[in-house]
Amino acid sequence: MSMVFGMFMAILDIQIVSASLSEIQAGLSASADEVAWVQTSYLIAEVVMIPLSGFLSRLLSTRWLFAASAAGFTLMSLMCATSTTIEEMILWRALQGFIGGAMIPTVFASAFTIFPREKQPLVAPIIGLVATLAPTIGPTVGGYLTDLFSWHWLFLVNIVPGILVTIATWTLVDFDEPDLSLYDNFDWAGLAGMAAFLGALEYVLEEGPAKGWFDSDLITMTAAVSAAGGLLFFWRAFTARQPIVDLGAFRDRNFWTGSLFSFVMGIGLYGLTYLYPVYLARVRGYSALMIGETMFVTGICMFVAAPIVGRLMTKVDPRLMIGLGFLGFALGTFQASYVTKDWDFWELLVPQMLRGFSLMTCMVPINNLALGTLPPARIKNASGLFNLTRNLGGAVGLALINSLMNDRIDLHLTRLHDSVAWGHTKAEEMLASLTLAMADRGSDAGLAAVSKLAGIVRREAIVWAIGDVFFVLTLLFVALVFLAGLMRRPRGAGSAGGGH
Structure with missing residues (x-):
């Protein structure tokens, strides 16, 4: 539970600043382009750490890695709150994202390593709820904190929980041992390639729509850096004695199909968390606080759905649940495609309810089928890759949504x-x-x-452009309904890996 709470903080901080960037901009006397980096720097740094965490967890052990990650995340939160210039804020946010990013996949890996298979219906909904709820309520929490106190509390709110998580993890977590011999063959070239590949790719996806994609020399150059980094990374992944990321998990059909579903889940999770506020702010003129209150319905539905999904996992084919989840997504976005300028809380209620229930219905069985059927030795590394697909799905989804919206407008x-x-x-x-x-x-x-x-x-x-985007998302989710059958149903219960 202490590790899950640490993961909640790390994921929450992706979106917690999104509703309060204007207040941070005013407080630090930054330009609009500069303040956007408060979020972009965090995302770029985090997306590099997530796949690296599997190697570090084997090298240092779960206990050392998670405690250090929680402590570093807490310290960087304090530094963000005390920033006096935008340059300081961007630096601390990047370090906060990089250090804290290790907590996210480590929780997923630990859940499938230390709990036997029969406990998964209880554990998986908790982790799925946190992983999807945190970015959903991020704008709400950020809006409340900024409205009631100041933007500094977006970061100060992490301090006490971060200290408690660090102490609890160090005291209670002890189920694997470090393997320091892995450091002898550490693939520095692979790490450099991965950092260039993922970091530059994240930047291209974040800034591409606003800068006209390859009409911008900077975007073109950054895309070239990403391509070169990708070539180096994949070359080292297949030739290095001890690659920084083992891509062998993709040979498992459940894992690669689960990663595909996770990628689309990222579009549904982050894309819709972005699209609804765009409508409410630009068309309805809602404040950050009003947007957060309107969107809180999704979070409530996820809380309600979590225990139901946990119970269904023991009785229903998980592939059927995945199909029903994406069908619920499709129904919600199809209804939202008829949006008009007059829609407010009540018109958006059913689409948001469908989104909340569908997120949980998809997330839990996808996690179980993708990670729960792998050998225990592969889970730590595979968890980093699996979580990376969700984040990349969100980044690609936001880029495509912005580009499509601009074209349709x-x-x-x-x-x-x-x-x-x-x-x-x-x-x-x-x-x-x-x-x-x-x-x-x-x-x-x-x-x-x-x-x-x-x-x-x-x-x-x-309004019409937003309706068009909702319709395109409907087609995407319908396609995933038919692909759910590609996954194999797991064999009977058995230990997912011995904890000790």
């Missing part, structure tokens, strides 16, 4: 501009009505009316 603006051009009776009547309503502005009434009409047109283009 431009398309709908072009079509709408044709509909409100001079000569269209309804458009001219509306413009006249707006001009009359703004008569108190005197000679500026006509310009104000044109500006108001332009704003209405853009708002409608955004």
